[in-house]
Amino acid sequence: MQFTDKVVFVTAAAGAGIGQAVARNFAAEGATVVMSDQHAERTEKVAAEIAADTGREVVGLACDVRDEARIDEVVNGVVERFGRLDIVVNNSGINELSPLPEMPTETWQKVIDVSLTGPFMVTRRALALMRKQGSGAIVNMSSIAGWMRPAEGEAHYAAAKAGIMGFTRAAAMEAAPFGVRVNAVAPGLAWNAFLAKIYSPEYVDQMAQQTPLGRAGTPQDIANAVAFLASDKASFITGEVLCVSGGYHLHT
16 A cells, blocks of 8 residues: 555546556555546546446546646645645547648647657646645656657557657656656556457557567556556656566667
């Protein structure tokens, strides 16, 4: 129960993938969790399920990370309700495959807004509050696509995830004097039902076969890495991007 008495905010957490696993993991480890997603009904439902399973207080709020005013309202509301904000996980991200010569500007902008600008706006508001506390940890969700050759049609996604890496380092340097740490996780393939809408079964099988550990990752694999970076066990780590890919990408 390493997060007892901690208040955690996780974005994009009502789906079947990494965000929900992260929120569930923190609740299971004793945290009070506020989770957001774009769909109000689904977010409230998932929050209630996690609360029932873990016995912890879990609040689900609707929030589109492209909505600056709503972000400020939600983050400020967390502090007003619980008195503090200890951990933020910027999990929002989206991918819509489109070959670069044919990519509509609207598609590019949507992926950048959800995957990069949204985390920036959440971090900006959260960091302002954490600086006053003199403590806090922020974990951003990047991807190995920010380092290596991405799949065809992922120019926008690769740009956003590489941007998260640079943003994490810059934010970490500004936050450090105030006792706040900022890190990122770069997953490889973490299979969940949502990805079936984007990638073919053949692509997934190929990725798993090329992974030295012999399998695709799971949302829980990534949630474990997030928990480590947010915990006191990582108290001397900031500005880092932790690769979690089963050896598929060996980052040094």
